[in-house]
Amino acid sequence: MSAMPDAARIRIWDRWVRFTHWVIAAIVIWDLFGPTDPLHRKLGYAAAALVVLRIVWGFIGTRYARFSAWWPTCSYLRAYGRSLASGKPLRHLSHNPFGGVMALVLWALVLALAFSGWLMRLDAFWGEDWPQAIHTALAIALEVCVCIHIAAAIAMSVWTRENLIAAMVTGYKRRHPRHAGNTTERDRCDR
Template sequence: MPVKTWDMGVRFTHWTVAGIVVWNLFGPTDQSHRVLGYIAAGLVACRIVWGFVGTPYARFSAWWPTPARLKDYARSLAAGKPLHHLSHNPLGGLMAIALWLLILALAASGWLMRSDAFWGEDWLDNLHTYLSIALQACMCVHILAAIIMSIWTRDNLIGSMLTGFKRDPDNR
């Protein structure tokens, strides 16, 4: 029986930020790149706030990757029987945090690159580039993991981020 897990705010933020990131990685680095980068950072900030006050499955308390949750989940993966989570699984939660931090760091480094104090600084330009590469790598891992886990667990994770509903194995 499907359960409403991802509210419209979570899904809108996810797909809008994903679209902006793809555009900014492969599109022109002009004024739109900067504006869209700030919008992405603002959406990530909103999602972080939503992690404290939002719907139950969107809250950090539902999915924060504590050491104990990570350990239990890693054991279940190693046993070939991944634990089911209606919210993010602990590794998915860890990836969400990594992606958000990279997006915020990219926005901050991009903003600093345009400031008088750091104008023309090569190290900052290099940092921005390295953060971009790290974001690309994390995105690839994120997408690949969503596909693999969807197949392995027969739980369409990508579809659930589109529809908002996930399968509840405890309530067939």
Template sequence: MSMRVKVWDIWVRLTHWAVAGIVVWNLFGPTDSTHRLLGYIAAGLVVARIVWGFIGSANARFSAWWPTPARLREYFRSLAAGRPLHHQSHNPLGGLMALFLWLLILALGVSGWLMRLDTFWGEDWPQQIHTWLSLVIEIFACVHIAAAVLMTVWTREELIRAMVTGYKRVNKPLE
């Protein structure tokens, strides 16, 4: 029997899709003043989402999905057994990916800001770091998308739809 379960509040979904759109734009669009502005907006949205991780809805809170070593071990065991545990919020690997992507976005914002400082005028390393970080986020965004698709198919939980509607249909009890 499947159930429709409320998973993500509007703030989680808006910040997710706004940041995703900005990342795509900034990876493939021109590197101009709009690129800079959108980069700072993305970093600000990530900071706001981190704050929401402490004060937001139950599933948005870090306490619901923080990828502790114990949670990660348990989840890896369930994957190895071919029976992935179901989670109402992020599974531990999804939580780890979210944290890593947020860290990358914040690091991109800082490296972009450093490139604009007079102190580093003529220095190549801020640009090199920024370029390297943009390649890393491109790779991990692709891994994130592929994992969401794979886990949606494997678990039959509507992970991607849930990030649009806020609800997912699940076939098993959630943890």
């Protein structure tokens, strides 16, 4: 049961977005820290398939799941960077521009890991060290990005007093009054 009445909140993340986010997160944790066995490979391919489906959902999905709601253009990145520097971060209902960049980087790393893992299994590269080296480097990059992602979600939740982690669990963020300021035009909730 939500502590906020329905009038005070807005659904941002649909079930598919939340499902793919948390399942991919669980797979990544398992594959980064669990055994390297046949399950590791199968889960890696499953994570890549979920990323591909999430990308498709970025074109055909619900309003805030679509790339049009959060694609991190240069102008949005600059404006958001300026708002952070001023100490008054712009509010975004979907991903903020920096969060959008991180989502794209994380997805690219999951896809690259699946591809490099597949390359390691090919007979053509049997005995070659470079596929393993690439796979390991990508895994380390993913670990670093996951840590940054988690730290940023916590830090922004504290700074903006909007629990971003809870929003990815429940699907809801708080609704602001019509002229709450600091909400971007692109994804304002009071249109």
